[in-house]
C-alpha cells in the first residue's frame with residue numbers, strides 16, 4: 478500500500494475524522510539506523526539507534542507537527558498561518574502553507590538562521606520578517622499579534638503540532654517491538670521531547686510496549702535553560718536551531734523528565750561540532766549541529782554509567798545536515814586539496830591520502 482503520510486496512518490490516534498482534507502507531503506516513516514562504528518570503542522553491550530528525522534519532506538521533524546497544524550488550520554477556515562522560528566519551523570510552515578494554498582508569515586532572528594532554512598522559506602513564498610532580536614522575541618510578537626490578526630499560530634504551542642510529532646515514538650515502538658530504554662533529543666522549546674513522551678505513554682497504555690524510556694534532553698551550553706533552571710536572556714550557540722532561552726513547553730518538559738526519570742545536560746559548541754563530524758565520517762549520517770547533540774549526550778552518559786549496560790538507546794537526529802552547509806565549510810574543510818589537471822598530480826594525491 479502507498480504511504481501517504483502520518484495522519485492517514487495514525488488517523489485514529491490523532492483524532493482526525495474521515496472527512497477532513499489532509500494536507501500532507503508524505504512526512505514520517507523515517508529510518509531507524511543502528512550505529513555500527515562510532516560507539517564500538519565503548520566496551521559495553523548497548524545498542525544505539527538513530528531516528529533520522531532529517532529525511533522528512535523539508536528536512537526536519539517539524540513536518541510531523543506541521544501536517545497536523547496546517548490540516549487543522551485549513552479545516553477551521555484559516556487562510557493564513559504564522560510562526561516565530563529558529564529556521565526549521567519556518568521552512569516547514571512555508572512548505573505546508575504552499576501545499577494548502579494559504580498564506581504563511583514567519584518571524585526569524587536576523588542573521589541567526591542557516592542558509593538552507595532561509596532558502597526554504599523564500600522558495601515556498603512565505604512572507605519573511607527578519608527581526609532585530611532572537612527567537613524568544615519573535616515568539617512574544619507572534620502571541621501578541623495572532624490574537625488580533627486572522628492567522629493561526631503553528632508554533633508548538635499549537636497542540637496539534639505535538640500530536641503529530643508523537644507519531645515518531647509510535648514508529649520506533651513498531652520497529653523495535655518495544656520502547657527503547659533511553660531516548661535522547663536536542664531540546665529547544667521542548668515540544669519534541671514532550672511529544673515523544675506522549676507517544677510512548679499512549680502506546681504503553683495501549684499495551685503496545687511493556688516499558689517506557691527515560692527521556693534525555695540535551696542543550697547547548699550557551700542556551701541551556703533546563704540545565705540552569707531559569708530563562709536565559711541572551712542565548713548563544715552555533716546550534717542556531719536550539720538558540721532558545723525561554724522554552725515554550727517548560728512545564729511539559731519538567732513533567733517528562735520527572736515521569737520518565739530522565740535528565741537534562743548541556744554541551745559546548747566545540748563538542749557539538751565534533752560529534753556532528755563523527756556521525757558523518759564514521760556512520761555516513763549527516764545531521765545539522767543541533768541534532769548531533771543527542772549523540773554527544775548519549776556517549777557521555779554511557780561513559781559515566783548513567784546509561785545502563787544491555788540497554789537500547791534511540792537518538793533523534795532532528796534536522797538534515799544540508800540545512801547548514803556554512804558551518805560544515807567553516808569547521809570541517811581540512812580534507813580539501815588543490816591539484817592541477819595532470820594525471821601524475823592526481824595519482825600522487827590519491828597515494829598521499831590512502
Ligand code: AN7
Nearest residue numbers: 562563565566665666667668669795796
Ligand atoms: C533541528 O524551528 O524551534 O525542543 O523554530 O530545528 O521541540 O523546540 C526548532 C527546534 C531540535 C528543538 N532540533 O526542538 C524552530 C525551532 C532542530 C530544531 C529543535 C529544533 P524543540
